[in-house]
Amino acid sequence: MKTNRKAEHFVAPVEETPLLATDAVKTDEAPLSLWADAWRKLRRRPLFIISAVMIALIVIVAVFPGLFTQVEPDNGCVLANSNGAPTEGHPLGFTFQGCDIYSRIIHGTQASLMVGVFSVISVLIIGVTLGALAGFFGGWVDTVIARLGDIFFALPIILGALVITQLPLLRENRGVGTVVLVLVVLGWPQMARITRGAVIEVRNADFVTAARSLGVSRVGSLVSHVLPNALAPIIVLATMELGVFIVAEATLSFLGIGMPGSVMSWGNDISAAQASIRTNPAVLLYPAAALSITVLSFIMLGDALRDALDPKSRQR
């Protein structure tokens, strides 16, 4: 609706809002990749700092147990010390068999961590590969992989582990390898699902089409563009699963279907502590605490990573 009312013509002085060049490039700040950006956010988060320091400590303990204790964890056991209270040089006391609890925890770290690390690496290899193929190609590939994953996903971990470890070949050679195998067989579908979802989200992005029209092959675009952009949720899940697998190892060992008794691990120690829990709860408490702290560290790290890698929190 046009009116005949006369309105004044206002012009702001140019000095107040000087004209900037249209669309000038910022040159004053350092360039920032996704990872650099995530790192900048992470290093200011207490959650990340605490969990990273703890994990670093756990890794050092696992690799160099000799740095933390000189006491033999199993050979030096003296039955006279059975369920003994802490003494000089044995800060956490003794187990039923008269072994040094502190030393056993330090030396048990390795097995627990190894199970976690190897399981996660294997789950990553299998889960990410299958998930990426399913998500990227879709169609029957997706259907077959998804149904296969569902079958394994439906197996309860304890029941599945019981069945798998009782297979003749595995029953004879129990050790880190068998536990890892059980965890991978039952754990990969979770990783495959997350990867599949992340890949589907990225695969139709314009930059993938752009790469294809540059002459990049389908598989090439999957490897060079789709997967790197789908990595964030995978990393977060992998970090958290590391903790989960360590607990799973302890659970299986506690039930007697994990590590053989000859291998020192937190799960075995917790299992052995059952007998003396009333007389000497320290035997149970300390390995359980070590387990909890380790798992908590990984889950906290996963949480911190999730926040830092969240694309929604990134400025466009």
Next chain:
Amino acid sequence: MATSDVTIHETGTTADRPLLEIRDLAISFTTGSGEVQAVRNAHLTIMPGETVAIVGESGSGKSTTALAAIGLLPGNGRVAGGQILLDGEDISHASEKRMIELRGNIIGMVPQDPMSNLNPVWKIGDQVKETLKANGRPSGPDDVAKVLAQAGLPDAARRAKQYPHEFSGGMRQRALIAIGLSCQPRLLIADEPTSALDVTVQRQILDHLEKMTSELGTSVLLITHDLGLAAERADKVVVMYRGNVVEAGPSLELLQNPQHPYTQRLVASAPSLASRRIQVAKEHGVASNELLVPGEGVAAKPVMTEDVLQIQNLSKVFKLRAGFGKSTDFTAVDDVSFNVKRGTTTAIVGESGSGKSTVAQMVLNLLEPTSGKIIFDGVDTSALKPKEIFAFRRRVQPIFQDPYGSLDPMYNIYRTIEEPLRVHKIGDKASREKKVRELLDQVSLPQSTMQRYPNELSGGQRQRVAIARALALDPEVIICDEAVSALDVLVQAQVLNLLAELQSRLGLTYLFITHDLAVVRQIADHVCVMEKGKLVETGSTDEVFEAPQKDYTKALLNAIPGARLMLPPEVA
């Protein structure tokens, strides 16, 4: 100005008292990096019954100013200074209770995106009813139907029982307008009400909105990025730039005599105005060449008659799943034929769903045609072997619409532009780096951009990177799929200039897919108009614009905002 102590409930307001007056308004946002001033010293006056438009690029503070007027600033924003006077009452710090009274009844709002502003699980009628109820108006089914019918929704009583997904974009926007005007507010804030819609629908909606508001005597605060549209629809135009009002005045005067350098820039580059200028100039017998984008037309192009691309009877049929093994055919592209001459720009114009992007995908050999041929440089592209397709990719390159989606966020700019060279194994590391630097120069980006990541660049800069990447292989044909649609007008003009300049320098052929006829006028030599998968008209740009043969083309042309502006030739 009469600023006596009249309460706002008094109905007989004097005609010379403004309905809304914003004085020295300052708005700031609290963000992670401290207080950010979004708007400074904003002022505008809306008289009863008047339409005022705020024009500005994204981030200029135009929407923020409007949101402050209805008291809907986001949680971290606050009015830091100044006054918002609604009929004499300062509402800049009014209580939430008072604002709720005002919203709907006195101030209505039509939001921007019709796709996300209706609740998908509620029937349209219920959403209208909600507004009526909240403002204590009769809300029976008849009232709802009446409100919807007034907004131009046919068969309103039945439509009110439908859900938003059963509505097209234009119908949803009508429903939103119905909601905004349902309580007959005295002021309607329309935030880019039609920017998500096709031009012809946009035109209808705006016409209808204009009719309704003038019948009801509603004042309108129209927010838009399109100066042509603002000038056509509003009595007054307020230009905002970087949070400040830089110029305000009667719309025609502002167009004819822009004073502030920013307004001058805006007037010079708004596509709707530019295409209108060409039109007016032609009517006055001025050679159009001088008005076209530099590089285009001015540089004497070598006359080429060779057809680099021949599209023959191209069709694409998609199978749509219709439950249990059944499928229905959907013909996205129907028997389309046209030729593209080397070194020229051919535009394919159409509204959403016209099949223009499908044509682009087929020309790029990313989608297989159902029937028909695409002959590139004498060779049928559908018969190419994988190796030949690889070679074909070197010669035909795309630029996509969304500058935020077409660059891999994990790759820095150097890797992005270098990728095509690496994939095609061209040169060694040093020569590739040299080439990347040259390409950045060609698209006028500083070489220091190489180390940056896409998220650090603006939309226009990303689009230049996309252009540099497309140019890396020295292609002959570039397919621009809505390549400038997502950009602000000034940036858009800059990118169009760049494209035109590159064309005259490198002899490129463009196939330009767009919905924006105003842009076509500026850049294209030939135009193909598509409607529902069919090619309805082709011809040289001048022919199509001056003597459109088909009704559809005429409708499209009429819908260019600003087309009805009577610009005197001296503005041109």
